[in-house]
Amino acid sequence: MTTIATPLMECRGCGATDLEMFVSLGKQPLANHLTSREALDQPDAHFPLELVRCGHCGLVQLSVTIPPDAMFSEYLYFSSFAGALVENARGLVERIVSERGFGPDDLAMEIGSNDGYLLRHYVDRGVPVLGVDPARNVAAVAEQAGVRTHVAFFGSDTAANLASEGFKASVVHANNVIAHVPDILDVLAGVTQILRPNGIFVVETPSLQTMFETLAFDTIYHEHVFVHSLTNFSSLLSKVGLEVIDVELIPVHGTSLRITAAHPGRQEPTSRVAAQLTSELDSGLGDPETYRTFGKNTDAIRTSIIATLQDLKRDGATIAGYGAAAKCTVLLNSLGVSGRLPIWVADANPHKQGRCIPGVRVPVVSPDRILEEQPDVMVLFVWNLLDEVLKQNAEYRSRGGRFLIPIPAPKVV
Ligand SMILES: [Zn+2]
Incomplete structure (x- = not known):
């Protein structure tokens, strides 16, 4: 592999250059790129695995950028092999379909639809679907399961093309994918474009607060360009004209945030939104020292595992x-x-x-x-x-x- 990682010079959210590295796991191979038998005689490519925090907007992100097509063109993570994820998806879809009264005139989309583990539950309930996923091999599995899938990276260009073909979404899901894309604002802008006026955007992403509380440094990897808090994610959403209307903590990948957003003024935010923002502030996410402490604790736990x-x-x-x-x-x-x-x-x-x-x-x-x-x-x-x-x-x-x-x-x- 000849992929080159580009060092990050500016924050991916606000462009500021005030970036502080707070945890380093050394040089690491791409975590999901298991080495095949044929490749055993070649070395695995290694890249620095470090997180920085933007001193201006607080966004937590990788210190390098690796081109996404190097990471996701042949993805080995088939969501359907993780029973808990499939159960989580089923419960979520059941609830959304019944709360919102979705039927044949609606459209459920998913960014990073993988093997269709989520959208197939909409198909079962008669709701049309469209998955978008760049990995040809997993998209083929989704199609076999009856989940229509467009093979592409999702962004504002893809959204504009799909919208011009008449696709407008009642719901856009992004489960454990929104942390993966370096050009986050372009993806979110695409969501704004493709969402119907009453549509909702439902994001599941690992929680920064939980990563700190549980010392889960092993959830840091190159595929996760960002580790989000509700505080940081809602300010990214506001840049593209979306508003957070709900948040839940769900037991996926440890604990994840499930954030629901909509076009502004469409729905009153639940009290859970303010409660989570307060909880993040109280846990020290606004204080640079919290990040340095996490880095030190990470070094200590590695020593302890080795012992x-x-x-x-x-x-x-x-x-x-x-x-x-x-x-x-x-x-x-x-x-x-x-x-x-x-x-x-x-x-x-x-x-x-x-x-x-x-x-x-x-x-x-x-x-x-x-x-x-x-x-x-x-x-x-x-x-x-x-x-x-x-x-x-x-x-x-x-x-x-x-x-x-x-x-x-x-x-x-
Ligand atoms: Zn920033």
């Missing part, structure tokens, strides 16, 4: 891993050790099996290996799916197997 793995190894424990998610790549590469790496990482996604975690090159295998080999400890990289994973692996645990939950402090269960 725990060393202790387990010294006791003769075999160590494997569970969940070849982006978090796994980030955590393993940030520890920067060989010899204490898991022997393999189990993951149910067949598209990931047979590949390796980039950088550290740990193989990804089928979960069948868990009971076949019964490793003493498995590092739970997908700690956000703890309950689901414990339930699925009751047999492993009943035979004495244990999980090491790395975040927010290493704990063996």
Whole structure:
């Protein structure tokens, strides 16, 4: 790969040059680019993985820009393999369709529609859909499931083209995608263009406040150009003429913000909006010192995870891993050790099996290996799916197997 990362000189939201780096995880490979067998003889491309905060507008963002087509043209993250995400999507769609009385005259759109894990629930309820996703391979899977999908990056140009073809959305969803695009204002401008006068824009994105509270530094990766707070996101929305009307905290990827926006003056904001803004202020998100503290805590927890793995190894424990998610790549590469790496990482996604975690090159295998080999400890990289994973692996645990939950402090269960 010859992709070049461009250092950030100006804030992506306001153009200010006053950027302070507050956490660095060193040079890392692209977290979702699992290394294929054919590529094993070539090195994985590495880029600095650091977050900066804009001293002017407060936006938290990556210190470098990597061209998005390097990251998303062949995306291996099929949302439908994450049961909790599919359940979240189903519940959300049911609620929106019934609250808003959507039917055949409406249009539900999703930016980054992936394999259609969300829009298919609208299809089931007779609401027309249009997904937009740049990854050809996942879009093909969506089409097979009956989810009409336009293969493109979403932005103001794509929105203008679609609008001229008569597409106007009653709802635009953007789940775990809005943090991924460097040119955020262009995407939001596209949403404003394509939204019907009474339409709503529903965004789910990991919460900066929660990342700080849970020390979830492994949710920092190159695909996440931004880590948003409601405070920062609502000021971006206001730049393109949209207004926040509701916010909820939902248990996806740890905790995410689900923000609903609309054209201004259409709907009275709920009391939850003011409450969340106050909570963010109270938790210190306006204070640069909060960010520096997070950086120091991140260094401390990495040291602590390394010590725990060393202790387990010294006791003769075999160590494997569970969940070849982006978090796994980030955590393993940030520890920067060989010899204490898991022997393999189990993951149910067949598209990931047979590949390796980039950088550290740990193989990804089928979960069948868990009971076949019964490793003493498995590092739970997908700690956000703890309950689901414990339930699925009751047999492993009943035979004495244990999980090491790395975040927010290493704990063996
Ligand atoms: Zn700024």
